[in-house]
Amino acid sequence: MKIRDIRLGMLSVPLKTPFKTAMRTVKEIEDVVVMVETDTGNIGYGSAPATAVITGDTHGSIIEAISKLMSPALLGRNIGDLNSLINIVQNSIVRNFSAKAAMEIAIYDLYGQLYDAPLYQLLGGGDNVITTDITISVDSIDKMVEDTLSAIDQGFETLKIKVGKDPDVDIERIKAIYTAVNGRALIRLDANQGWTPKQTVSIMRILENSGVQLELLEQPVRGDDTEGMKYVTERINTPVMADESSFGPKEAIDLIRMRAADIINIKLMKAGGISNAIKMADIAGLYGVNCMIGCMLESSIGVAAAAHLAVAKSSVITKVDLDAPALGKYDPVTSGVIFNNSEIRITDLPGLGISKVDNLTMLDI
Numbered sequence: 009m010k011i012r013d014i015r016l017g018m019l020s021v022p023l024k025t026p027f028k029t030a031m032r033t034v035k036e037i038e039d040v041v042v043m044v045e046t047d048t049g050n051i052g053y054g055s056a057p058a059t060a061v062i063t064g065d066t067h068g069s070i071i072e073a074i075s076k077l078m079s080p081a082l083l084g085r086n087i088g089d090l091n092s093l094i095n096i097v098q099n100s101i102v103r104n105f106s107a108k109a110a111m112e113i114a115i116y117d118l119y120g121q122l123y124d125a126p127l128y129q130l131l132g133g134g135d136n137v138i139t140t141d142i143t144i145s146v147d148s149i150d151k152m153v154e155d156t157l158s159a160i161d162q163g164f165e166t167l168k169i170k171v172g173k174d175p176d177v178d179i180e181r182i183k184a185i186y187t188a189v190n191g192r193a194l195i196r197l198d199a200n201q202g203w204t205p206k207q208t209v210s211i212m213r214i215l216e217n218s219g220v221q222l223e224l225l226e227q228p229v230r231g232d233d234t235e236g237m238k239y240v241t242e243r244i245n246t247p248v249m250a251d252e253s254s255f256g257p258k259e260a261i262d263l264i265r266m267r268a269a270d271i272i273n274i275k276l277m278k279a280g281g282i283s284n285a286i287k288m289a290d291i292a293g294l295y296g297v298n299c300m301i302g303c304m305l306e307s308s309i310g311v312a313a314a315a316h317l318a319v320a321k322s323s324v325i326t327k328v329d330l331d332a333p334a335l336g337k338y339d340p341v342t343s344g345v346i347f348n349n350s351e352i353r354i355t356d357l358p359g360l361g362i363s364k365v366d367n368l369t370m371l372d373i
């Protein structure tokens with residue numbers, strides 16, 4: 009199975025409600041989709057969103073990195089030579105993690121098709137059903153409580169609450185949601201870098217002392233402030249998870265060895281694809297540290313790949329935050345991964361099992 013052509017398209021999906029964090033507001037999912045065509049007629053799909061304030065990747069940079077640097081080096085190569093293809097992708101350009109992730113996802117999709125097995129089987133196998141949380145965007149207290157109750161009605165048992173705005177209002181938000189949930193769901197907080205280390209410790213002490221029980225606190229301080237993460241982790245009882253502080257395997261090693269976080273959030277778009285995400289899970293496993301698998305606001309192509317990885321590495325990836333497909337008004341992607349609110353189920357289809365992507369606008373590159 010040889011790579012014959014690499015094409016690009018754009019895919020957008022409107023959201024049910026705007027996605028609001030301490031960093032940004034987004035109204036629709038918009039991904040660059042990469043299609044790797046082979047001489048056997050098989051097509052591998054990958055995708056990446058622009059997340060300028062998180063990874064620095066834009067649609068333009070993703071398109072350029074793939075079309076100008078990766079594609080010329082990959083054309084004519086054999087899909088069976090997986091490791092050498094991964095090396096080409098990873099060495100084609102520094103950083104540009106989301107472009108690398110999109111290309112790797114398409115290559116791994118084809119690798120699964122080559123051996124006629126779903127990707128998670130080739131990554132080691134596992135139980136093909138996982139359960140995701142859902143994000144509650146940061147908003148007025150009333151709106152957040154309303155969204156929380158609606159998520160519980162839809163069967164979600166874990167909620168990821170976005171905070172990180174004004175500390176005093178955040179405390180009121182969390183208390184109101186905790187009371188409304190009344191033990192019916194587990195609550196994770198994601199402050200998206202919105203607090204300082206000292207603010208975080210003071211907020212969490214108030215919450216912990218008032219009896220609010222939280223599963224974890226995600227990325228309270230700036231991503232580049234590893235010392236700040238360590239400061240918080242040492243001082244609060246609630247487990248701290250690194251998201252924007254944790255990009256690839258090297259950051260995972262540093263965070264774990266410094267004890268700057270209790271949990272590592274792995275996202276394909278930050279790690280630069282599946283190969284580095286595997287390394288991160290294995291590193292965390294070595295140290296007995298658990299991971300979350302997360303995603304950006306992105307199409308279900310990339311999220312499907314993340315689900316395969318989560319199943320294969322479930323002994324380490326014990327927390328799943330793959331709710332992007334549940335936030336879209338519809339899902340234009342038909343794949344081997346079935347997203348049904350909190351339940352994510354992987355079928356036996358080879359690779360990622362993608363048979364159809366509706367509403368794709370092809371790029372003339």
Ligand code: MG
Nearest residue numbers: 198226227251
């Ligand atoms: Mg996060």
